[in-house]
Amino acid sequence: MAEHPTHETAHAGAHASKGTYWLIALVLGILTLLEVAVFYVPLLHSVIVPILLVLSSAKFALVAMFFMHLKFDKPILTTLFAGGLVVATAIILSMMLLFGTIGPGAHM
């Protein structure tokens, strides 16, 4: 039964080493620092949105791939997650368009 704790093949080799985890954490910390830095540098304010989006997507991806093991796990799990993520993103973008937060007539 599925609710039964199983310890068969499922997660053999399905993760990275401890060292990698520390490294990823370091990178995450640095990326966060960069984000905050960008926020405080007036020079970058015209391009702040794309920069922040890239940086936070990178963080997102690192956590999902390494801490959540997607990189090493079965692709079906990535598919399931991506399904929700894609629809959610599409809805967020459409709503922003419909409410004029972005797109023609945006007042941001």
Place this chain on the structure above:
Amino acid sequence: MSAHATAAHPPLYAGGLRSWLTTVDHKRIGVLYGVSALFYFVVGGVEALIIRLQLASPTADVVGADTFNQLFTMHGTTMVFLVLMPLSAALFNYMIPLMIGARDVAFPRLNAFSFWTFFFGSVLLNLSFFVGDPPDAGWFGYANLTSKQYNPGMGIDFWLLSVQIMGIASIASAVNFTVTILNMRAPGMSLMRVPLFVWMALVVQVLMLLAFPPITVAFIFLMFDRFFGTHFYIPSAGGTPILWQHLFWIFGHPEVYILILPSFGVVSEVLPTFARKPLFGAPFMIFSGILIGFLGFGVWSHHMFTTGLGAVADTAFSLATMLIAIPTGVKIFNWIATLWGGHIRFRTPLYFAVGMVGLFIIGGLSGIMHASPPVDIQQHDSYFVVAHLHYVFFGGTVFGLFAGIYYWWPKVTGRMIGEGLGKLHFWLMVVGMNLTFFPMHFLGLDGMPRRIYTYATDLGWERWNMIATVGAFLIAVSVLVFFVNAARSLASKTQAPADPWDAATLEWTVSSPPPEYNFAVVPTVNSARPFWLHKYGPTRDISTRTKAQGTPAQPDNPPTRIDLPSPSSWPILAALGLALLGGGALVGLWMVLFGAAVLVFCVYRWAFQPLERTGHPTFGPAPSGGSS
């Protein structure tokens, strides 16, 4: 053989009330869903009959304005959340494990929890009748009519809390069935060998997973507006009621596909069985189902063509909506092609399946008219929409689900059901539903808005309204015929064979009703029609290039011991806690906290209760050592 089998293991449905309350068997849970849904079908149907009586004539005075608003709100909410969803859930629960060769769902206790949560939610909704304050803002409860200012009573609170609770049940069950279908298939059952019904069920689960959160959020905002004085939907503070419309329909449109796809699935099982052919173009059918589900998330604003979103948005949503005709058309044509060249046996399930195809087309085509904003601004919120929605809901879903009920009736009950009465049921229903709902197109075209409890005498609407009312009572008679038929079948003594329709899929390889453990031996599958392959051999089945001989009928006795999950009281108690937590908002904080405490306590007990009754013997005397 079946007589043998019943003697060999305890009858599936034996046991007192307690065994039903604590069951975690997917088959019994399926029956519970089915019985609740049929009960609420009568409730929602009687509400509809009162609506029809009131509208039969412009001078009728059966109910007043407020009561009428409550009636259609409860009718719509009941039919959608308390009838069609649980009826689909009934078929999913009962059939999916059998059709994929599993002994149960992935999480049997979560399954029980889902049912009871749904059940308590449905009770909460109907409790509003007993406190004399049912909701009255329509089944999609547009803000800001639902705000405290314009709706100070408790009706809206009942509505939002109960639908919210049932939403949790739906998400829990969707998680369960997604995993079951993906992960619990019998060896050899690749995704392309999964029966169409199960495929459509999978799409439905994914739609539920993704569609219920938006409405949950919409309800949370409404709750905050009503209980805590926020202004999400209040224009005077900068909010807009249109936010509700978006969030609701982001859920609402996928929801209508949640309601139709199970029926598509049933029809895709029934037509091949009675035409004695494989489903035409099964891969196309699968992909079109997925596409319908996917496109369903991009069309929600077609319910808002009169809201004033602007020409660009209207165009985008209109075109996206029209696209859905393409995959749906594929389904219709493939069904016809399935019949084409077959040897069609006219049994009751086939009647309903064919009826579904014929009637759904009408609803689909009126949907295409709605998809065109210039046309829709005339039809929106008129009886034309009421006609559309009943052709797809009644003609589509109800007929399809009745096809499923008749088709699987012998499997579930172990009794055959009368063909004569079945066909009478069908004919009365076809005539009744066309009589009821077709004239509504005319009324809509003549300018009759929906949700009006009366109309002026000089508008010329009474003739078609009267006809619709007569039709509604004909439908009621047909439903009565069904109940008589069902009762006669249950009272009869003749045992149904395991495979009464000479069908192709795994559920027919087990006895009727199936043993508690479903499969004595876990089947191995090497075709989309494993049982057919076994019966007729590979020569007839060109899809199978292997020499293998399909999946045979199950032996009567399991060769080894089978461990089944043990009954548990924690799911139902946890569901009760959740309902108290939610419903408690109507009573007071203490009730909410009490519900939360019950919920947490039960979840812990549940989590630490061992799942399986160890070494439960499936044979011989009924089990006595089950924990709980």
Place this chain on the structure above:
Amino acid sequence: MLVSIRLQTAEAVSRERSTLSKTLLAALLLPIAGCAAVESPDWRTLRPVSDFGVLVLDVYGDLFWWTAGIFVVVELLLIYALVRYRSRSGDSEVPDQVHGFTALEIGWTLLPAAILFFIAIPTVRTIFLLQGAPPDRDPLEITVIGHQWWWEFRYPELGIVTANELHVPVGRTASLTLTSADVIHSFWVPQIGGKRDLNPGSENRLWFTPTEPGVYHGQCAELCGTSHANMRMRLFVDDSASFAQWSAAMRATAAPDSAGVMTFLISGCAACHTIAGTPAQGKVGPDLTSVGSRTTLASSMIPNTPEMMAAWLRSPDSVKPGALMPDLNLDEQRIADLVEFLEGLR
């Protein structure tokens, strides 16, 4: 054992002489027959009296014929398959196990796509026409404000405020600005064309050029509470002369009889109603400046006769359930005075 079950089913089939297909044909033709029974339907949305309504009807016509065609073809195919391939007596053969035919399936994927193309073109064109600028450069501007459960009409350029009866001149484009004072309502006069919502907190637009004088029924189309069913209106399309006359009369309200005004004021009516030229400046209910000239009262619920007016004042709620005008417990004499006064306001 299996074999015997199979034989059993085959026998059952052979005994079956189904009438499904024939009756099904009849049943499916029923709706069509129903249509035909109504000789040349004269339903309101099919009889537009404005340019706007005609544009809408054109698209509807396109769609109707496409969908009717699809309906007939597909249903006939279905019925043909049922009749032609019904299982015959004594037939225990298994038919050819055809699994699909990709070319055919691609064909019936593309065909609907092509049809949709023809539906989409007029649709999109008309969307932009209907929501574009009004055809007339100098339209008559009217502001429509929805209230539970009545309509307020304001003509800013004419200085007119009225309720429930909308007057527009034939041949001149009317450009409506739509909004609501409370919940969402929807403006709908079926013979003029499509509806448009009245949203609180924002404005919508709708224009139309009426082409035929007459009086047309209209009604709120969005559920707005108890008396949503009773939120009706009348649209008067006047020829230019009578429109001019009407608007002149509306502006030139004679000073109301002061005894009547007194009664009105002491009865508490002024808290909610405006009568131009008097201290009554309430904003909750309809403007009563020219109430006597309306043909109906309470959003087209009752004819504007002294008896009905009295009935309304006696108990608004029994005329219109939930009406937001309270029952002021007036005695019969007071009511008679008020009726006389109000009916004189023209």
Place this chain on the structure above:
Amino acid sequence: MDAHATTFGVPSRKMAMWVFIASECMFFGSLIATYLSYEGKSLVGPTPREILNIPLTSVSTFVLLMSSLAMVLALEAVQTGNRRGARMWLGAVVVLGGLFLAGQVYEFREFYHEGLTLQQNLFGATFFVLTGFHGAHVTVGVIWMVTLLVMSLRGQLGPERSLDVEVAGLYWHFVDVVWIVIFTVVYLIQ
């Protein structure tokens, strides 16, 4: 039944958590969509610019990220039967999660004193509901972690139960990932 290998070779509970996470994407997606749709539409202040405390939130973002690190290390420890490590890292998750929550409570109180309430304006309503529901998720996560910690202390969390920890970890990381988005969208892009 126990011998029934799953079709994808993924334990069903793990797959279930991923499926649930997909659903949660829509939950938070809808909240974020509303926040963004109402951005700048408040009729009265305070506005995000006036009130959001970037340094404080940067620190709590960092805290949450590090709790994710502790979480994977805890899983690692459980899988390899390292009991001491398991306790230590699970404890760290609890502490860091608690810190994050404390930061949020502090933040909410500050905002309240500066006049930003649920009822004040649309920003207040959307902000508190979005971050509040995130906080509720963190709270559930902390309770879950405490449960695991207690199990570990009682010696019930051997390698054979590592799936319990893995599933809890997925939930925890997801909540972290959501915060990454909220931090960027709500706090940094104003």
